[in-house]
Amino acid sequence: DGGITQSPKYLFRKEGQNVTLSCEQNLNHDAMYWYRQDPGQGLRLIYYSQIVNDFQKGDIAEGYSVSREKKESFPLTVTSAQKNPTAFYLCASKLREGGYEQYFGPGTRLTVT
Amino acid sequence: QQQVKQSPQSLIVQKGGISIINCAYENTAFDYFPWYQQFPGKGPALLIAIRPDVSEKKEGRFTISFNKSAKQFSLHIMDSQPGDSATYFCAASQYTGTASKLTFGTGTRLQVTL
Numbered sequence: 001d002g003g004i005t006q007s008p009k010y011l012f013r014k015e016g017q018n019v020t021l022s023c024e025q026n027l028n029h030d031a032m033y034w035y036r037q038d039p040g041q042g043l044r045l046i047y048y049s050q051i052v053n054d055f056q057k058g059d060i061a062e063g064y065s066v067s068r069e070k071k072e073s074f075p076l077t078v079t080s081a082q083k084n085p086t087a088f089y090l091c092a093s094k095l096r097e098g099g100y101e102q103y104f105g106p107g108t109r110l111t112v113t
Numbered sequence: 114q115q116q117v118k119q120s121p122q123s124l125i126v127q128k129g130g131i132s133i134i135n136c137a138y139e140n141t142a143f144d145y146f147p148w149y150q151q152f153p154g155k156g157p158a159l160l161i162a163i164r165p166d167v168s169e170k171k172e173g174r175f176t177i178s179f180n181k182s183a184k185q186f187s188l189h190i191m192d193s194q195p196g197d198s199a200t201y202f203c204a205a206s207q208y209t210g211t212a213s214k215l216t217f218g219t220g221t222r223l224q225v226t227l
Contacts, residue, residue: 004156031212040122040220042217042218090156105156
């Protein structure tokens with residue numbers, strides 16, 4: 001099955017701890033994206049990457065970090081500097097050349113207490 | 114700064130009725146307008162999309178109407194079914210020279226009643 005996998009589905013952390021969310025795709029897509037979803041606010045772009053070893057900040061990058069060492073993988077680290085980390089995190093991917101469609105993973109719900 | 118405004122926030126429609134969700138934008142550089150459907154606890158799924166050179170696109174019971182001069186677009190769900198109950202997001206894409214980025218509306222929670 002081709003698609004995007006995010007793990008785990010639910011994640012719980014104590015305040016002050018860094019946590020890394022996994023995103024893997026086997027669609028051979030070049031571009032990958034991380035979004036944050038909060039109730040009533042839609043999806044907001046955190047980071048995106050067009051190619052391996054390159055990534056750019058989105059609209060709300062503060063308190064987050066990413067890496068893109070492999071085409072298939074784009075992990076997101078939520079650091080202790082993120083003031084309100086509790087949210088639903090969504091990973092997406094698309095072909096870099098041609099096509100506009102972004103395909104989303106199932107999401108990870110992070111709760112920080 | 115909300116670049117894509119979506120309304121209504123919630124919508125209740127009877128089975129068989131027409132659901133209409135509206136979006137408006139300001140940035141004329143947007144060049145692709147998708148609609149996503151999201152069920153609780155799941156990731157959004159692309160439903161239908163339109164380019165600004167087309168005024169209407171229909172796929173089954175779902176239709177996008179696009180008004181370039183008014184900078185508005187809407188989703189119509191004909192013969193709405195209980196299985197359509199979900200949250201719908203409009204979005205707009207802009208190519209920045211290095212990447213295309215989506216800006217999302219705030220979502221509409223649709224409930225289709227029997």
